[in-house]
Amino acid sequence: MAEWVRACDADELNSADPFAFDYGEKRILLARFKNTVYATDRICTHAYADLSTGFMNEDERTITCPLHMSSFKLEDGIPQNLPAEEPLKTYKTEIREKTVYVLVD
Numbered sequence: 001m002a003e004w005v006r007a008c009d010a011d012e013l014n015s016a017d018p019f020a021f022d023y024g025e026k027r028i029l030l031a032r033f034k035n036t037v038y039a040t041d042r043i044c045t046h047a048y049a050d051l052s053t054g055f056m057n058e059d060e061r062t063i064t065c066p067l068h069m070s071s072f073k074l075e076d077g078i079p080q081n082l083p084a085e086e087p088l089k090t091y092k093t094e095i096r097e098k099t100v101y102v103l104v105d
């Protein structure tokens, strides 16, 4: 069942740094651009790499894997280049009273 969970204070997120958030077994990546917060799975779909150590592109709103350099759109998780072919799972987010919540299922 999906539930809204508190992830962090909104002030902890900025457009330069991906943010790692764990909830149970889930490894989630958070990225904020102005008032939009994106949440995706944090482990690359190609092999085992933690995307929170990757590179964010503010203009394209992507995260690039540090291991083989596939980029993923943060909005829908779709890879923009090989070798990754499977999209990242994405999650809904909300900012309420300066706190970021993620709808985890």
Ligand code: FES
Pocket: 044, 045, 046, 047, 048, 049, 065, 066, 067, 068, 069, 070, 083, 084
């Ligand atoms: S592990 Fe991410 S592109 Fe290979």
